[in-house]
Amino acid sequence: MATLIETRPQPFSFVGPILAASGAFLGLFVGTAQGAGLMGMVIGAAVMAALSWALMAMNLPRRPVRWGLAAVFAALGFVLGGLMGGLIGLAAGAFFDWLTFWLADGRYRAKLPPYLTAGQVLWHYSFRVICGAIFFFLIAPIVVVMPLSFNAEDFFTFTPEMLSLQPEGYSLKHYQDFFTSSDWQSALWNSLTIAPVATLLSVSFGTLAAIGLSQPHVPGRRLIMAILISPMIVPLIISAAGMYFFYSRMGLQGSYIGVVLAHAALGIPFVIITVTATLVGFDRSLTRAAANMGADPVTTFFRVQMPLILPGVISGGLFAFITSFDEVVVVLFVGSAAQKTLPWQMFIGLREQISPTILAVATMLVMISVALLATLEILRRRSEKLRGMSPG
C-alpha cells in the first residue's frame, strides 16, 4: 500500500511552524529549569525555526549534515550540562534533524491510507503524542526514583556529580543499608511471613466463596457477595479503625495472627472477583460428567474444576499478595511494633528521616510488582486461550 502513496516534499511554510512549536515546547522545560520559561519558549521556537529553514534551504548531503548537527547539539549540551547534558543534546539534535527531514520529505504520510484528509493525519499523530504524554506522566514519577536510589548522598537530590554521570556521585550504600540494617531486615522478614499466609487464607476462602456464590440456588447471594467485597469498597481507614477495636477486645490486636487475618479479609474480595470471572467460562457439564463417573465432589473439585479455574485463582492470589505486601493503614492499627512490615517501615522512614534507603526499597518493590504483574498478564492470556476467546 505504501508504494501507492506519493510522498511529496513539503514547503518550509509547513515544516517551519511545526518545528518552531516543538522547539518552544522543549524550550519551555529548559527555560523553566533555568528560571525563565517564557524566554526558553521564544528562544526554542526561534532556534528550531531557523534550523529547519537552514536544513531545507541549503541542499547539503543529508547524512553528514545530520551527524554533524547531532554532534553540534551534543557539544553544546556538554558545555552547558556536562556528560548528561551532552547525551540530552545528542538525543535532541538527532530527533530534530530527523523530524525536519521526515516532515520536509512528506514521509509522514507514507504509512497512512491515502484518502485521509489533512485534519485526520494531524489527529493521527496528535493522538499518539497525547498517549505518549499520558504514559510519561504516569511512569516518570516511578522511574525517577530509580536513579535517585543510587545517590551517594543521604538526600533525595540529584547532585551535580550525578547529573554529570561521574561514578563518585553514585553508590550502592542505600542498598547496603537495607540489607544490613536490622530494622529493615526484620520489616522484610515480617512482610515475607505475613503476606504468604494471608494470601493462602484469602485464596482458600475466596475460591470457596466464589464457587459457592456462583451456584444459582444460593439464597441472597448478591447480598453475601456485597458483604464479602465490602473491604474493597469501604475506605481503608474505617475498616482499620473497626478492626482495631474489635481485635483489641478479642486479644488479637498486636499479634501476628491478627495482622494475617486482617490482610486475609482485605485480600478475599480480589480472589472472589477474579475466580467468579473465571467461573463464567467454566462448563458445568464437566462436573456433572465427573460425578456421573463416580467422583465425589472433593475429587471433582481438585481434579476437574480447580485445574480449569487455576489462572483465576492464581491471579486473585497475586492481587491478595500485593495487597498484603503493600498495605500500610490496617497494619498500623492492627499490628504492634513487633509486626512492623516493609510499608510501615517505609512510612516511618519517610516521616522521621528522609533517607534514600526508602528509594532503594521502593525500586526493589517496583521490580517485584512488575514481575508479579507480568506473571498475571501471562496467566490472563493463557486463560483466554483456554477459553477460546483469543485466536493467539
Added chain:
Amino acid sequence: MKYLTTLLTASACAVVAGAGHADDRMASDMTIVSWGGAYQASQQKAYTEPYMAMHDGLSVIWDESSNEAVAKLRAMNEAGNVTWDLVDVEGPDSQRLCDEGLAMEIDDDEVLAAAPDGTSAEDDFGDSIINDCFIPQIVFSTTFGYRTDVAEWGGKTPDSLCALFDLENFPGKRSLEKRPKKNLEWALLCDGVAKADLYDVLETPEGVDRALAKLDTIKDDVIWWSSGADTPQLLADGEVVMGSTYNGRLFSVIEEQHQPVAMLWDWQVFDFDGWVIPADLPEERLARVLDFVKFATDTQRLADQAKYISYGPARASSQPLVSTHADLGIDMAPHMPTNPANQKNYLVNNIEWWADNQDDVEVRFQAWLAK
C-alpha cells in the same frame, strides 16, 4: 481456640523460664516508643544496648510512633489493650497525657537515680521536670539553618533571627513549621516586642493578628513543613535558603552530611523531651520499665547520649561529662543548645500558655494559612 491458648501459654512460659532467675519478676520484653531516625539510634546506643548487655534474654521492640503517641495511647486505653511500656514524648504531650490520666505519676527521687555526688534526682533534673509524669531526657531546641552559598545574598550571612523577615537582603524561600507555635513568637520578636512582653501581647486578640501580619510579609516565600526531616532535605536541595528545624537535624546536615549549611542560634526555642510510662501497666512489665528507666536516666547514660546526637542532657550533673562525638571525634559542647555562646537570645517553650490557647490559636493560624 483452646489449643491455641494452650500453645501460647506454653510458649510464654518457655520464654519466661528462659529469662533467668535474676529478673524473675520482670517481663522479658519491652516495647519502647520513640521518634525513629538518628534520635532513636542515639537512644539505642546509649541506653538499650548497654542495658541489654546486662540482661540476657531481654528483647526490646521499638515503635516509631511518638508523633501520634497521645492519640494512640487514648485509643489503646479505650480498647483496653495498652501494648507500650515506655513512651518518648515532648514536654507538651506529656502534659496532656498526664492530665488525662494516661501516663503514670512518679516519685522522682524514688524512681530515678541520684547524681554521683549524692544530689537528689529532683534537684539534679531541676526545671526540666515539668509535670508529675515526665521523666526528662534531653533539652533540644528549634532553630534556623541557612545555606552558605546563596549568590543573591552577595556574601552577607544572617546573624539574627530577623533575617527571616528581611526579603531585601536575604531573598529566597524559607521553610517554617506548619504550626503557630514558635512562628508567632518569632514574628512578634522581630516586630519589636520584648521577650518579657511576648505572651502578654499574644494574649490579646490583636497580638495574634499582629504576629500573623508580620508573617504575611513573607508568606509567599514560605514552604511549610510538618516533619523534622523536611527542612534538612529542602536545605540540601537548595529549595529553601533558610528554615527552622530541630538543632540535632541541622547538626547532622552540617557535620555529618557536609552540606553547605550553617546554623543560626539566635532566639532558639528550648523544649524538653523525655519518657512517660503508660498508666496501669501489669506488675511484671512495670517492674521491667522502672528498672530500665532508672538505668537509662542516670548521669552517665544521659551524658553518653550526647556522643551520638547534639541534644543537651537534662541533668545538671551530666553536663560536665559531655565529650566528643562517637564517630566524628569533634567536641560536642559547642553544638549543644545549652552552650552559653548559643544562648545569647533564647526562649523556653511556654507549655502552660500553649496548653491554654493552642486550640484557639491553631484555628486562627490554619484559617490564615488557607487565605
